[in-house]
Amino acid sequence: MAAVTVLAVGSLIEVHAQSSAFRTSTDTGYGALASRVADDSNQTGGRLAGLIDTAPLLTNAPNPPIPQNMARTVLQQGLDQAVRSSSAEAVQAAHLVPPAPADTVSGQFTQVMSARATAVSAIRSGIDQRLGMSPLPVAGAPTPSTNPGPAPLVSANQAAAVLTAAGLGLERADAAYRVLLAGIRRGGLPIHLPRSVWVPSPVAQAPLGSVRLGALIPSLDAAASFVPYHRLIYSVVGLSPPAVTTGAAGTASNGCSVPRSVVPGATPTVMPPTSSVGVAATVTNCGTVIESGVGVSETLAPADPPGTPPPPPSARGGTARATVTLRAGSSVAVPPTAFAVAAGHLYTLTLAIAIDPSNQLDPTGSTQGFLLQISG
Secondary structure, eight states, X not given: OHHHHHHHHHHHHHHHHHHHHHHHHHHHHHHHHHHHHHHHHXXXXXXXXXXXXXXXXXXXXXXXXXXXXXXXXXXXXXXXXXXXXXXXXXXXXXXXXXXXXXXXXXXXXXXXXXXXXXXXXHHHXXXXXXXXXXXXXXXXXXXXXXXXXXXXXXOHHHHHHHHHXXXXXXXXXXXXXXXXXXXXXXXXXXXXXXXXXXXXXXXXXXXXXXHHHHTHHHHHHHOGGGOOOOOEEEEEXXXXXXXXXXXXXXXXXXXTTSOOOBOOOSSOEXXXXXXXXXXXXXXXXXXXXXXXXXEEEEEEEEOOOTTOOOOOGXXXXXXEXXXXXXXXXXXXXXXXXXEXXXXXXXXXEEXXXXXXXXTOSOOTTSEEEEEEXXXX
């Protein structure tokens, strides 16, 4: 019995020794991997803090070929990068286990990275919804099958509240990270993590703290470089069937650099014999803000000289309406429309974007007109 007891105790000691070595190895390995994530997080926080600190001072390119707020592009790119980086770091932290280190180290570390990613996303949303911006498309990324459209604009107070809450979230994440480091030291765990602070002292002066973030929106609103610029134009208008000869007006094909409006000329655009004319148009947002729910219309009306018998009632034109939503710098095709026409008659085709004159001071390019002659 004595021999059996000695053998059993020896076995337990051996198992404990092997288990201790395994735990030490696991903790050390986890610390090495988590340190890389923490270092990346520090870099992300530093870049975002620099962006927020200088955002109200961003300027636009001098004398650009078209009026564009380059400050908005710089700010949006920086916010998008911060969201992508912090989200990737949160995912990496969650995938560092198994095997899990001792105590609750993994859960605490993952929670800190997740809280930072959530706060960064909120910062971007608050700024975008105040300034009328939206995340830029990622090069090479698949185009979504559906476009949910931009979120509605929010007031300055609403955006400031969102950013203040995000700043508080980052402050709490820093506090949680400090608790994590203290627990590792107290437990004597062989896990070595770097210092990681997004909101350094004095907290009230830190760019990512709740105080500075809450005051950012008024600063952006007051910055001349972030004043919204509205510019909606018809960039392309096509007719189906194609015209036989192009009249004095021609077919619109406008670029943002030199927008123009086409008006019906004295010489009509001659269409081949047809019973209907299809219209395909593209609207482009040459401005710097999202334009939501913009009304567009296409109207066809008889334009025969006085005394000419009118076309049949079914071929006297009409109006088609649609609404479009465009991110700054993007284009969208208006749903195609077909109008019934009669041979030998003249028609005016008018395309119009319902712009707000108080926003888009120059309406050039927002209307297009054509005089069509249907061949007999």
